[in-house]
Amino acid sequence: MAQNVAGFAEEYQVGETLKQFISNMTEHINGLKKNIPIEDVISFVDRILNSETIFILGAGRSGFVARAFAMRLMHMGFRVYVVGETVTPRIQENDLLVAISGSGETTSVVDLARKAKKHVGCQIAAITSRRSSKLARLADIKIILKSRDKKAQPKGKDKDIAPLGTMFEISALIFLDGLVAELMKIKNLSEEDLRKKHSVLE
Amino acid sequence: MAQNVAGFAEEYQVGETLKQFISNMTEHINGLKKNIPIEDVISFVDRILNSETIFILGAGRSGFVARAFAMRLMHMGFRVYVVGETVTPRIQENDLLVAISGSGETTSVVDLARKAKKHVGCQIAAITSRRSSKLARLADIKIILKSRDKKAQPKGKDKDIAPLGTMFEISALIFLDGLVAELMKIKNLSEEDLRKKHSVLE
Amino acid sequence: MAQNVAGFAEEYQVGETLKQFISNMTEHINGLKKNIPIEDVISFVDRILNSETIFILGAGRSGFVARAFAMRLMHMGFRVYVVGETVTPRIQENDLLVAISGSGETTSVVDLARKAKKHVGCQIAAITSRRSSKLARLADIKIILKSRDKKAQPKGKDKDIAPLGTMFEISALIFLDGLVAELMKIKNLSEEDLRKKHSVLE
Amino acid sequence: MAQNVAGFAEEYQVGETLKQFISNMTEHINGLKKNIPIEDVISFVDRILNSETIFILGAGRSGFVARAFAMRLMHMGFRVYVVGETVTPRIQENDLLVAISGSGETTSVVDLARKAKKHVGCQIAAITSRRSSKLARLADIKIILKSRDKKAQPKGKDKDIAPLGTMFEISALIFLDGLVAELMKIKNLSEEDLRKKHSVLE
Numbered sequence: 001m002a003q004n005v006a007g008f009a010e011e012y013q014v015g016e017t018l019k020q021f022i023s024n025m026t027e028h029i030n031g032l033k034k035n036i037p038i039e040d041v042i043s044f045v046d047r048i049l050n051s052e053t054i055f056i057l058g059a060g061r062s063g064f065v066a067r068a069f070a071m072r073l074m075h076m077g078f079r080v081y082v083v084g085e086t087v088t089p090r091i092q093e094n095d096l097l098v099a100i101s102g103s104g105e106t107t108s109v110v111d112l113a114r115k116a117k118k119h120v121g122c123q124i125a126a127i128t129s130r131r132s133s134k135l136a137r138l139a140d141i142k143i144i145l146k147s148r149d150k151k152a153q154p155k156g157k158d159k160d161i162a163p164l165g166t167m168f169e170i171s172a173l174i175f176l177d178g179l180v181a182e183l184m185k186i187k188n189l190s191e192e193d194l195r196k197k198h199s200v201l202e
Numbered sequence: 203m204a205q206n207v208a209g210f211a212e213e214y215q216v217g218e219t220l221k222q223f224i225s226n227m228t229e230h231i232n233g234l235k236k237n238i239p240i241e242d243v244i245s246f247v248d249r250i251l252n253s254e255t256i257f258i259l260g261a262g263r264s265g266f267v268a269r270a271f272a273m274r275l276m277h278m279g280f281r282v283y284v285v286g287e288t289v290t291p292r293i294q295e296n297d298l299l300v301a302i303s304g305s306g307e308t309t310s311v312v313d314l315a316r317k318a319k320k321h322v323g324c325q326i327a328a329i330t331s332r333r334s335s336k337l338a339r340l341a342d343i344k345i346i347l348k349s350r351d352k353k354a355q356p357k358g359k360d361k362d363i364a365p366l367g368t369m370f371e372i373s374a375l376i377f378l379d380g381l382v383a384e385l386m387k388i389k390n391l392s393e394e395d396l397r398k399k400h401s402v403l404e
Numbered sequence: 405m406a407q408n409v410a411g412f413a414e415e416y417q418v419g420e421t422l423k424q425f426i427s428n429m430t431e432h433i434n435g436l437k438k439n440i441p442i443e444d445v446i447s448f449v450d451r452i453l454n455s456e457t458i459f460i461l462g463a464g465r466s467g468f469v470a471r472a473f474a475m476r477l478m479h480m481g482f483r484v485y486v487v488g489e490t491v492t493p494r495i496q497e498n499d500l501l502v503a504i505s506g507s508g509e510t511t512s513v514v515d516l517a518r519k520a521k522k523h524v525g526c527q528i529a530a531i532t533s534r535r536s537s538k539l540a541r542l543a544d545i546k547i548i549l550k551s552r553d554k555k556a557q558p559k560g561k562d563k564d565i566a567p568l569g570t571m572f573e574i575s576a577l578i579f580l581d582g583l584v585a586e587l588m589k590i591k592n593l594s595e596e597d598l599r600k601k602h603s604v605l606e
Numbered sequence: 607m608a609q610n611v612a613g614f615a616e617e618y619q620v621g622e623t624l625k626q627f628i629s630n631m632t633e634h635i636n637g638l639k640k641n642i643p644i645e646d647v648i649s650f651v652d653r654i655l656n657s658e659t660i661f662i663l664g665a666g667r668s669g670f671v672a673r674a675f676a677m678r679l680m681h682m683g684f685r686v687y688v689v690g691e692t693v694t695p696r697i698q699e700n701d702l703l704v705a706i707s708g709s710g711e712t713t714s715v716v717d718l719a720r721k722a723k724k725h726v727g728c729q730i731a732a733i734t735s736r737r738s739s740k741l742a743r744l745a746d747i748k749i750i751l752k753s754r755d756k757k758a759q760p761k762g763k764d765k766d767i768a769p770l771g772t773m774f775e776i777s778a779l780i781f782l783d784g785l786v787a788e789l790m791k792i793k794n795l796s797e798e799d800l801r802k803k804h805s806v807l808e
Binding site: 070073080083085089112116119120 | 673703
């Protein structure tokens, strides 16, 4: 099964696609910077600061981005839980549910967000790439990150280089980590403050 | 507990830090592109292509990046497991263990990688920011992504804007998604091929 | 905040409730033995043996029981995945979805089982305590474990001693571990065979 | 690949092994009741009641039992986290670490418990079947559940009917759910109180 390493490296010019990917990504992230939905970001920050508890929801790779954001909220001292994890309590009316889905159509995410809206009446923030999606339509706060998502037809130079939700997932991680920087500034927190909450048992 | 929304938005110029963060990130990613360790990338790709099974290991936010990569390897048809998940079988000599840790010192990651090396003798690839870390030193393949990690002292403009391992984690996600693009090209896979493996139960 | 240890131990006769709980449990498990739905068990075993891949689904504490069962199926050499974990591929027509829910009404479990039935057409096995539940009604194979579940009204001696789904969850774990013993016998597997697949990286 | 269902059911007398398993289990649980280490249980309950925060640690199937216990502690209103989950903060000196491992030798569990003892100095409770294990030896509170664990040699009627840690895992779940009943009594909590904390988003 072994291949001639030098062989495939030369044949496929290993490294070139990686560089192309990073170039596309840089361009994409620059686009993100120009299109920050500032009013929605302010509403979102306001809700994060003024909710009793924050619940984070996502599936698949968006779920990993969701967890990365939840962990930083914990490091900053917010009361935060990930939907589906062990110690997550019942969501209440004064809480905020942050739901992340590129397509905005992920079954479990949409169903649980709808259930929270109907039965609990808490605020819902959607991080998605589609304003017309089920998730965005039921949300109170809509953060629309302009990216291809995995249900859209691939086109142009992204085709087969950033498959499925890749662009959205990286954009969402960067956007949310930028939001962490905003929240640190507002709450006057230093990196050292976050480090004090960081788990040592890992 | 409510705050005057317009008030804090103006006071803290919400959006400015976010833009600054994205600018730093773009610059950082460009640096990543210039410093791709091409020989190590080729060895890594070779091992991914020629290992029986690939095991992915990471803790905390690096663990989420690890899982995002594992999911794409599955979408591409590789036999892949995440260390610590339910159906992960015993690792064997002809397998590859990919361990991700910014500092390269995370207890569970280092201990398990060491155990795999000693008792199983499989190949180990480390994705880390520190060449001198315990993890990098025991690895066969070392992918060093030049980023601050969470044990380094914060300095310059990154201070308090990309706390702890943020830069490394985003870099690692982008690098690994770029590698996915490389692997798709080598294996001649289209986005549609990946979509066919993507879970519908989420 | 410290209490007088000897004091509370005496006051609450610590140990008595624990013994009572175990007694109730023993009685309950004996009831389980008398009521094994043998025809349904045979159909379930047949499906496990003859499906391409087995997918396991559950939420909350039933989800932990589900994962414990999935891990043993892996140890026995079955191709098995847990819905929602990282490397879980797309479910196909010739696969089996095993869904565990005491009430049979858990939103995400019912919604995903329904989606699998409608869009994939795979076989669905429900492990539940309620024959009339949404989950049982849509399942091809129904394993009804007679236990209180968390939506039923507490009554008699179980009240406040085995709250919510406790009885069902313990019953389901024991039932499924008994099934593992059946499968080991049919496949002629010894404990040593299972040990060979058991993860060493934990 | 299909088999004659009636055929294998008759050939293997499907159901008999399941019944045997449940009988063994019942006998085993009865033994558990007779051997409750009452003084250790009192110390454990005291620590649970008087610790600031409770951290739960376990790997593999013991990890699922650990999570099932953590969830009930949350339902009862304790401040509790699972080591390795997203929102788990840094453990502190006045906290309690509950580590579950049948063998008491699981690498990650022993290493992290040791790290907590050395660097944090918090109390450690071990739930294990082996008094002489590394985990039990470093623990302040030792709950020894007499069961076979997965490193012991199988013998007698358990051989190949309750493989690896099965007996310990079921025993631990039952013991801990019995402890939940004790804690509910001491804290004067009803099932209804627990239901109020139970997640609705699952």
